[in-house]
Amino acid sequence: MGSLLKGVPGVRWGDLRGAQAPARDIPALLSRIAYGGEEVARLAVDDLGDCVCALGFVVGEATAPTVPFLLELAEAPQVPCTPELLELLEKIYRTRTWHSSAAAAGGPRRKNFQEQPGWEVAARAAVLAGRHRIEGLAGSVQPEVAEAARGLLRAIDEDPGLPEV
Template sequence: MGSLLKGMTRVPWGDLGGAQGSARDIPGLLSRIAYGDETVARMAIDELSECVCALGFVLGDATAPTVPFLIELAGAPGVPCKAELLDLLESIYRTDQWHVAAAAAGGPRRKGYKDQPGWEVASRAAVLAGRPVIEGLSDAVQPDVAEAAQALLRAFDEDLKFPEV
């Protein structure tokens, strides 16, 4: 591993779950995004999206720990597919699936929704913590990157609320 993703080894990936199973593949996917060419990075982002934000709206407990690395990659020079990374971050930020499901089931303690709403809160906070990087990308030379960063900043400004659980 190069200078990117240095803190990745401190995360207990094997103890975390992705949106659809184990989070063990996340470090490899992040590395492929960081050090692969555009084709490799795009494929890794697609796989990673299913791990951390399946179907564009289902998070796992590995999502929040993954977000700082996504932000790091989006802000790093030479990393391809920045717009796709920003789109993934926006999906993570907007997700409220577990809150909606817990509210419909009568609250987080009923029907087994004890931890999942917290995953959304932690993930949204992690994305919001990357705001300075995202603001820096909002005037990127590449129009797709600038547009994706601006869309995420608009989401921040919408003051999204979680449904009451």
């Protein structure tokens, strides 16, 4: 994977479920973002979004393990799509679909909602763990990067937390 993404092979992607697409595709998508040209990277961010935050509001089991790599890529100067990565992180942070669905269905012990609320908690925690990195990007000299990072920080600061299930 090169100097970026050294930890990617350490994740058992084949054992994880994506939000909509297979999690086993995530390493290749991350690599395309890191080492592809601008158009390839932007397309890979879209495809990765389908894997880790389908429709912009449904996370999967593989979302939390992917977040540190999204943050790593967002900080890499050669990656051409940092604003898009930060926007994806904001979508991941804002998601509460599984919590809301589990609460409406009677709680997480219901057959269809045993693991999913935990995926949201883990994904949000992974984004929060990278706050210092996001704060650094908020000071970028590239206005589109700084704006996207500040938007993510606002989402974190204004968040009321996940609903009880």
